[in-house]
Amino acid sequence: MLRKREPSDSRPHDTGFPLPRGRRKYFDWTTPVSLAFVLMLSGLVLLPMAWLLIASFRDDASRITLDNYRQFFTDASFLKPLLTTLWTSAAVGFICVALAAPMAWLVSRTDLPGKRPLRILILASFVTPPFLGAFAWVLLGGPNAGLINQWYYALFGLKAFEAAPLLNIFSAGGMVFVMALYTFPYVFTFAANGLDLIPGELEEASAILGMPAWRTAADITLPLIAPSLLAGFLIAFLQSMTLFGPPAILALPAGIDTMTTKIWSLFQFPPRLGLAAAVSLPLLAISVLLLKAQTAILGRRGYAVIGGKATGTRAVKLGSWKAPALLLFAAVLGCSIVLPYGVLLRTAFVRNWSAPMGLYNLTLENWRFVFFEFSQTRLALGNTFILGLTAATAGTLLVAVIAYLAVRRAVWGHRYLSFLATAPVAIPGIVLAVGLFLSYTHPPLVLYGTLAIIFLAYVTKEIPVGYQQIGASLRSVHPELEDAGRIFGATRLRALFDITAPLIRNGVIATWILIFVGSIRELSATILLFTARTKTVSVTMFDLRESNDWGPIAVLSITMLAITFVLIALITRFTDRRMI
Amino acid sequence: MNRTLEALCCAVAALTAIVSIANAQETTPAMLAAATKEGKVTWYTSVDVKVAEAVAKAFRAEYPGIDIEVERAGSERVFQRINQEYQSAIHNVDVVNSSDASHFLYWRQQKWLAPHTPPDVRRFPAQYKDPEGYYATWRATLSVMGYNTKLIDAKDAPTGYMDLLDPKWKGKLVKSHPGYSGTSLTGTYAIVKALGWDYLDKLSKQGVQQLQSTTATPKSIASGERAVMVDGNEYNMFIEIDAKSPVKIIYPKEGTPFVTSPSAIFAEAPHPNAARVLENFLFTARIQQLIVNEGGTRSMHPDVKDPPGRTPLAEIKLLPDDANGMLPQIADIKKRYTALFGN
Known part of the structure; x- marks a missing residue:
């Protein structure tokens, strides 16, 4: 394998081999092109963060001040949301680990029946936007009219308001519950990957020595995947901390604020930008710390010997434990998929969502309204698609080049590139939006009010996902192939296009779709950046929620989910990669 | 002096003419x-x-x-x-x-x-x-109270704002937010003027569910999610009643905010x-x-x-809106309200 030499002695086209004599030397565009991309990426990620920092130290008259921070750290109306955010995120993390660890073990180590459909349903929970889940759970778990509570009252002959409801989704607990339902797949993935990496011999040995399956699991497997679980916990924590939809939909009606809803309320006119920036930065700091901890933990790799996939572990026979095991899956997936999807479908086809499903209640009115009368549908769908297409295309192109430069270590500073491409993971969507708003509402570049500012948010947010996906594809193509091309005189770009590009085509398509799916469901950044002309489907639904128009919300939800699932099905066609 | 007056009159006449042209639209x-x-x-x-x-x-x-x-x-x-x-x-x-x-x-x-x-x-x-x-x-609407007729008998229904402080309504009330809804803001201003912040302070201890829009609260009692609505658009109540939802309007005896x-x-x-x-x-x-x-x-x-069946405005005791009086107090109302009821 060829590596670049030190930058001082390397010319841009230097392959380490002498060029064949008598050949024309083509100008190698690698350096200017890569420089341009480096600058672009830096601008994209660093500019909003720089503005965030500057704004947090300025008052309304642009004087330097520490007042914003003073207010944040002394005002209970800011500290309380911070505490709420911290404890609810931790709770989500614990619940996710408690649910996902046994689920992952059951799927990867036992003879549980129906693993494939179960994995598909977990994938479905993974791609369901949490704010849609929150909408659905309002309809299911509203304390009095919510369908589950209605069934509960009917079953026990109770009356709404007289008896305590079975569950009240409008509460911090309700919010934690819903966030956990759509966050556990992250932990599941971590745990499942962790299990795949543990050599089966250790567990085998334990089994041969006569240990019962549960002791093997508890004494051997659990300690081995503990680092993966901890990492999963941190990711779940991070996810819940940055969500905007569930807190706004479920906690706000109960008068509970989180950091994200607080930042959002600071953006209400007249916006208090300095304060919003000062509130955003601690959130950013926490998130960076979490990711640092996570990398440190995964970097240790626990006690496991990482040597590729484990070889044929014998599946543990569940026997009579099959029923309870399946019950666990039924409970989790029932709450995350079956019930919510069911209630959205039902709501889309009835006049009054809380009334029984009688014939008189059935209607297509909601569909007619959304697609033929509601003038925002066309605008919002149009904007959402334009944003999805452009963000996916530009994002894919950007990460493809960046990943290539970083993975092949083709330019000086590839570590910096790799850092920049991963950094946005740590930036909560709403924090990014505050930064973008600060950067692009004044000259030289006024983008607020156009789709461009939302486009920048989506591209920046999706860079890490794309980078990881394409980076993985690139690592699987040995550089030898390209080097061969270059020996015969091709420039780096030419070798890239003729040799590497066709080989990673599927990875590129998958990246495109991932960014597209991520973009069309985005809410937490869009909520600060949209204007009337630049509404997306997600904020349109959010507007409809403020006036309790559940029928149209259900119709739009189903539309969005349908589009998402078609695209995800396409990814699995184009890549062999197992998503979950 | 006379000249000046004359000139002024001419100017006024000319201005009026221009204004009326501008108004003929x-x-x-x-x-x-x-x-x-x-x-x-x-x-x-x-x-x-x-x-x-x-x-x-x-x-x-x-x-x-x-x-x-x-x-x-x-x-x-x-x-x-x-x-x-x-x-x-x-x-x-x-x-x-x-x-x-x-x-x-x-x-x-x-x-x-x-x-x-x-x-x-x-x-x-x-x-x-x-x-x-x-x-x-x-258009104009009233910010009315209302209740779900399946959950509450007509004889038990509250008749005005003060009734809502009865412990029996604890956890059954739903209200919109003056930080979101203009109707709610106008109504809040009228209520504060009539009953004082002390009233809202007591009301906030009744476990009120806080929604955003005054279009949302009638839908909430229509679905039975809550039993009594503290404020909501009269027009959404009419829409619900026309759709045969089990709701009834209350025009509070203290007066109904006119918006x-x-x-x-x-x-x-x-x-x-x-x-x-x-x-x-x-x-x-x-x-x-x-x-x-x-x-x-x-x-x-x-x-x-x-249309028939709607109480004529003349028969309702109104709390008229007063934009000029409210304007300087808006930020204060929103802040005090949020401190009591949350966002």
Whole structure:
């Protein structure tokens, strides 16, 4: 394998081999092109963060001040949301680990029946936007009219308001519950990957020595995947901390604020930008710390010997434990998929969502309204698609080049590139939006009010996902192939296009779709950046929620989910990669 | 001295003439042609989304050459969005309707509005239009109380605001938010004026579920999610009653906040002619009757009749709105309210 030499002695086209004599030397565009991309990426990620920092130290008259921070750290109306955010995120993390660890073990180590459909349903929970889940759970778990509570009252002959409801989704607990339902797949993935990496011999040995399956699991497997679980916990924590939809939909009606809803309320006119920036930065700091901890933990790799996939572990026979095991899956997936999807479908086809499903209640009115009368549908769908297409295309192109430069270590500073491409993971969507708003509402570049500012948010947010996906594809193509091309005189770009590009085509398509799916469901950044002309489907639904128009919300939800699932099905066609 | 007076009189006469020309703004064929050329009009409104779309549909049928785009949100949200946009020099909005009359005072101060008096508005009572022609009351509603008839017997239902402090209503109340809804803000101001903050302080201890829009609270009691609504649009209650939902309106004995909801054109409207065509259209007797019938609002148009079964305004004790009095207190009301009830 060829590596670049030190930058001082390397010319841009230097392959380490002498060029064949008598050949024309083509100008190698690698350096200017890569420089341009480096600058672009830096601008994209660093500019909003720089503005965030500057704004947090300025008052309304642009004087330097520490007042914003003073207010944040002394005002209970800011500290309380911070505490709420911290404890609810931790709770989500614990619940996710408690649910996902046994689920992952059951799927990867036992003879549980129906693993494939179960994995598909977990994938479905993974791609369901949490704010849609929150909408659905309002309809299911509203304390009095919510369908589950209605069934509960009917079953026990109770009356709404007289008896305590079975569950009240409008509460911090309700919010934690819903966030956990759509966050556990992250932990599941971590745990499942962790299990795949543990050599089966250790567990085998334990089994041969006569240990019962549960002791093997508890004494051997659990300690081995503990680092993966901890990492999963941190990711779940991070996810819940940055969500905007569930807190706004479920906690706000109960008068509970989180950091994200607080930042959002600071953006209400007249916006208090300095304060919003000062509130955003601690959130950013926490998130960076979490990711640092996570990398440190995964970097240790626990006690496991990482040597590729484990070889044929014998599946543990569940026997009579099959029923309870399946019950666990039924409970989790029932709450995350079956019930919510069911209630959205039902709501889309009835006049009054809380009334029984009688014939008189059935209607297509909601569909007619959304697609033929509601003038925002066309605008919002149009904007959402334009944003999805452009963000996916530009994002894919950007990460493809960046990943290539970083993975092949083709330019000086590839570590910096790799850092920049991963950094946005740590930036909560709403924090990014505050930064973008600060950067692009004044000259030289006024983008607020156009789709461009939302486009920048989506591209920046999706860079890490794309980078990881394409980076993985690139690592699987040995550089030898390209080097061969270059020996015969091709420039780096030419070798890239003729040799590497066709080989990673599927990875590129998958990246495109991932960014597209991520973009069309985005809410937490869009909520600060949209204007009337630049509404997306997600904020349109959010507007409809403020006036309790559940029928149209259900119709739009189903539309969005349908589009998402078609695209995800396409990814699995184009890549062999197992998503979950 | 006489000369000066004469000159002044002449000037006044000339000014009046100009003003009346400016006010004579019927939809002429020339205006319509110019509007059709603009091709589009953007309408920000806080009226219920289905009512808004019904009006838009009627507009499209009447003027097929002009595309109408509806941006519906709560009044305070509409206000914030327009201000945010204008602060960033984005001129999106042509015609605006908000249930917080003080917004129009603010926009007028900012010199953002264009004077325009639709022909029908000339016949409106004087208190429902701006003397200088910058806005007029497009619709009015009452911020009423209400309850779910399946959950509560008529004899047990509260009759006024003070009744809601009874412990038996704990955990059963739902209320909209003055930080989001202009109707709620106007209503909150009226309630504070009549009963004081002390009342809201006690009410906030009753486990009130806090929603955003006054269009949301009637839907909440209609679904049975909550039993009693502290405030909500009368017009949404009419819509629910027409849809046979189990709800009933309460006009509180302390008085019902009366909320006017003006309409105006922005001076920097991107489609100035289409904006005038729409504004004229909104005030015609036909559309006023449409929003009264289908939207359940109250109209100031002398030709419009209330459908049977609705309590006439004359029979209700009203707490009239007072935009001028409310304007300086808005920030304070929102802050104190949020401190009591949350966001």
